[in-house]
Amino acid sequence: MSRMLLILSILALAACQASPPSAEALLAQTSKAVADTARPEADRGLDPMRKPAEVLAFFEIKPGMQVLDVFAGGGYYTEILSHLVGPGGSVTLYNNNPWDNFVNKQVGERLAGNRLPNVTQLTAPPAALATLEDRYDAAIFILGMHDIYYEDPANSWPAIDVPAFLGDIAALVKPGGVLGIIDHNAAAGTDPALVGKSIHRIDPAVIIRDVEAAGFALEASSDLLRNPDDDLTGLVFSEALRWQSDRSVLRFRKL
Numbered sequence: 001m002s003r004m005l006l007i008l009s010i011l012a013l014a015a016c017q018a019s020p021p022s023a024e025a026l027l028a029q030t031s032k033a034v035a036d037t038a039r040p041e042a043d044r045g046l047d048p049m050r051k052p053a054e055v056l057a058f059f060e061i062k063p064g065m066q067v068l069d070v071f072a073g074g075g076y077y078t079e080i081l082s083h084l085v086g087p088g089g090s091v092t093l094y095n096n097n098p099w100d101n102f103v104n105k106q107v108g109e110r111l112a113g114n115r116l117p118n119v120t121q122l123t124a125p126p127a128a129l130a131t132l133e134d135r136y137d138a139a140i141f142i143l144g145m146h147d148i149y150y151e152d153p154a155n156s157w158p159a160i161d162v163p164a165f166l167g168d169i170a171a172l173v174k175p176g177g178v179l180g181i182i183d184h185n186a187a188a189g190t191d192p193a194l195v196g197k198s199i200h201r202i203d204p205a206v207i208i209r210d211v212e213a214a215g216f217a218l219e220a221s222s223d224l225l226r227n228p229d230d231d232l233t234g235l236v237f238s239e240a241l242r243w244q245s246d247r248s249v250l251r252f253r254k255l
Helices: 002-018 023-034 041-050 052-058 076-085 097-114 126-131 162-172 192-198 204-213
Strands: 066-070 090-095 119-123 136-142 173-184 216-222 247-254
Touching: 023 052, 023 076, 041 052, 041 076, 052 076, 052 173, 052 216, 052 247, 066 076, 066 162, 076 090, 076 119, 076 136, 090 097, 097 119, 126 162, 136 162, 162 173, 162 204, 173 204, 173 216, 204 216, 204 247
Parallel strands: 066 090, 066 136, 090 119, 136 173
Antiparallel strands: 173 247, 216 247
16 A cells, blocks of 8 residues: 555656646746846836736746747847746747848847857748758747738848748747747738738737648737727837837747
């Protein structure tokens, strides 16, 4: 009998250790990463409007993960992810060439002196993702999905094959992995090519449709960054809307 009790105790302990962390534990981990004093002051000034601890907890990003930051821009989220996943994890800061031309000075300063040693910078055309051999536990796509639907030659922004690009992201995420997306909301039924280029927004139904077609399932959405006072028609970079737009926060699971 004592041997059986011992076996049951061991199995119970193993089950506890294998169970996923609670929402409270996830938030404690992400809050610790956000509170890291090594983060630039300019980044920390944006935290109240961007709520990164709550967002990354909702996306279920944990220490030790390998994470792909798609169209990472200057690396605001990349840096937080670096502190969150720790030395046992890694982060790939990915921008295409037009994005890199816009933010390369900021990214260079962020990564200077190997200050984020678990971060790898990748600058490549979207089609190049199909050649990568890395596999990720999670990917995030923050405020950039609206940009893949339009072409803007005057500003050196190329046409992107949306199904192929999203399919390549799906191929890089391990089965059961997470894709977390945030974007500025446009009115229902609007053309993503038009509102993406003109006001940098997207109908969230378009995101869900195309990401699910790529091999993910929508698992949950959050109201963390919703703003019911935004009428969904204004340019998101305007003074009135900067970091105040109505934004969707969506968690997808790789099938």
